[in-house]
Amino acid sequence: MITASHNPPADNGVKLIDPLGEMLESSWEAYGTALANAESDQAVYEYYTQLEQKFNIREGVVPQVIYGSDTRESSPALVQALKDALDAVGVKSQGFGYVTTPQLHYIVRCLNTQGTDHAYGEPTLEGYYKKLSTAFNQLMNNRSNGTVTVDCANGVGGPALRELQKHINNSIEVVVTNDDTETFSKLNSHSGADYVKTNQRLPPSVSAKPLARYASLDGDADRIVYYYVDKNSIFHLLDGDKIATLSASFIGDLVHHAGITDFSIGVVQTAYANGSSTAYIEKQGLPTVCTPTGVKHLHHAALAYDCGVYFEANGHGTVLFSSSALQRIFEHAPESPAQASALTHLKNITELINQTVGDALSDLLLVEVILAHKDWTPDLWDACYTDLPNKLEKAEVADRNMYKTTDAERKLTHPAGLQDQIDALVGKYEQARSFVRPSGTENVVRVYAEAATKTEADELAQKVKALLK
Numbered sequence: 001m002i003t004a005s006h007n008p009p010a011d012n013g014v015k016l017i018d019p020l021g022e023m024l025e026s027s028w029e030a031y032g033t034a035l036a037n038a039e040s041d042q043a044v045y046e047y048y049t050q051l052e053q054k055f056n057i058r059e060g061v062v063p064q065v066i067y068g069s070d071t072r073e074s075s076p077a078l079v080q081a082l083k084d085a086l087d088a089v090g091v092k093s094q095g096f097g098y099v100t101t102p103q104l105h106y107i108v109r110c111l112n113t114q115g116t117d118h119a120y121g122e123p124t125l126e127g128y129y130k131k132l133s134t135a136f137n138q139l140m141n142n143r144s145n146g147t148v149t150v151d152c153a154n155g156v157g158g159p160a161l162r163e164l165q166k167h168i169n170n171s172i173e174v175v176v177t178n179d180d181t182e183t184f185s186k187l188n189s190h191s192g193a194d195y196v197k198t199n200q201r202l203p204p205s206v207s208a209k210p211l212a213r214y215a216s217l218d219g220d221a222d223r224i225v226y227y228y229v230d231k232n233s234i235f236h237l238l239d240g241d242k243i244a245t246l247s248a249s250f251i252g253d254l255v256h257h258a259g260i261t262d263f264s265i266g267v268v269q270t271a272y273a274n275g276s277s278t279a280y281i282e283k284q285g286l287p288t289v290c291t292p293t294g295v296k297h298l299h300h301a302a303l304a305y306d307c308g309v310y311f312e313a314n315g316h317g318t319v320l321f322s323s324s325a326l327q328r329i330f331e332h333a334p335e336s337p338a339q340a341s342a343l344t345h346l347k348n349i350t351e352l353i354n355q356t357v358g359d360a361l362s363d364l365l366l367v368e369v370i371l372a373h374k375d376w377t378p379d380l381w382d383a384c385y386t387d388l389p390n391k392l393e394k395a396e397v398a399d400r401n402m403y404k405t406t407d408a409e410r411k412l413t414h415p416a417g418l419q420d421q422i423d424a425l426v427g428k429y430e431q432a433r434s435f436v437r438p439s440g441t442e443n444v445v446r447v448y449a450e451a452a453t454k455t456e457a458d459e460l461a462q463k464v465k466a467l468l469k
């Protein structure tokens with residue numbers, strides 16, 4: 001997948017997808033890095049040949065690669081370069097044009113499960129829209145829930161959402177905004193999930209009506225956040241943590257009402273999850289796990305449950321059902337009409353959710369279904385718990401590799417002594433938490449702080465940041 005997600009229009013990059021449609025197995029990242037950094041065509045050839053030998057790649061086996069891209073100006077040229085490379089090494093390939101990242105994950109899984117007893121779906125974009133919309137339409141049967149306005153960050157999510165719209169029934173009205181993919185400079189600019197989450201405010205192009213629902217996708221539509229303004233025009237963010245808690249409690253209720261017992265549901269978060277969300281989940285009697293930042297860690301931890309719900313606070317996430325859980329759900333015999341109805345909903349939920357990777361479009365439909373079933377306006381959803389005020393900062397440092405963490409990145413082991421200084425600062429505030437970790441994607445160190453009031457959270461973040469100097 002040729003994309004640079006939520007990053008500026010001039011950037012580009014690649015996301016590699018594993019055969020089962022999941023993220024690339026981490027051990028392979030090093031090979032990709034080495035190939036990308038090879039200094040000459042000859043060096044690429046030599047390293048490639050070494051890898052062929054290392055993995056004992058048999059001659060005569062024709063591998064297959066599928067690819068697509070987001071809407072960046074540089075994407076067509078990169079796609080052509082990729083196509084040339086695939087042709088050069090004799091790989092069978094197929095391009096899917098402009099796609100969201102999760103659509104390509106979906107198609108990969110479909111291709112590699114075709115004809116098995118866990119076939120995921122039809123390996124086409126049409127198959128993707130059909131799978132999601134069929135489940136959605138059944139879940140929304142006889143329900144309606146007004147309007148949701150979706151800011152598409154002027155990325156590939158816009159055309160994809162317009163296509164999805166054609167397949168879903170009229171139970172909700174989806175207003176598509178920021179979907180100009182022709183003006184390249186508009187991508188992710190003053191719009192999108194990252195803008196809304198980072199700035200904790202509306203995109204300037206949106207004038208929000210009180211208590212109406214709004215959502216923002218990122219540039220490759222694998223992230224979503226919701227938000228609304230209350231009666232006093234105050235902005236409220238409904239982030240990945242809120243989506244995780246909403247989904248976990250809804251699925252938990254369906255499992256219970258369907259009469260399925262001994263079914264484990266767990267919620268996987270990172271250190272950036274708001275402390276109130278973790279407390280809320282634990283109060284519901286559900287286990288929570290904290291993993292290092294990055295979806296691959298969350299995805300892996302979520303596999304430990306019958307149903308693993310994982311979201312990063314910034315809106316990356318999905319829900320996984322283990323294959324034995326799916327089997328139990330689909331073989332379960334309901335004992336009453338009420339159980340039968342909950343079971344049908346649960347089956348449709350497993351189809352609605354893109355289980356390969358976090359998918360903004362699938363997550364959008366999931367949230368819409370849950371709010372419609374609960375008959376909740378966004379303020380009622382928001383009222384489940386109140387976020388602790390927080391601040392995320394980044395600091396430029398000479399060498400971010402000096403910063404080493406432990407305890408799912410919540411504590412520093414190096415530079416020596418720094419964690420004690422952070423702890424001493426945190427101790428001066430109420431309900432406070434703060435941690436420092438090196439970014440895995442940018443050449444910076446991130447500082448997160450949470451406290452009882454916004455002023456204190458901001459002040460704590462500044463003081464911790466000052467320690468880094």
Ligand SMILES: CC(=O)N[C@H]1[C@@H](OP(=O)(O)O)O[C@H](CO)[C@@H](O)[C@@H]1O
Nearest residue numbers: 272293294295312314439440441442
């Ligand atoms: C605090 C934060 O939002 N970090 C992001 C960011 O990772 P860093 O390692 O923090 O740069 O990019 C990742 C990839 O998009 C995303 O998974 C993660 O949540």
Ligand SMILES: [Mg+2]
Nearest residue numbers: 005218220222
């Ligand atoms: Mg993205």
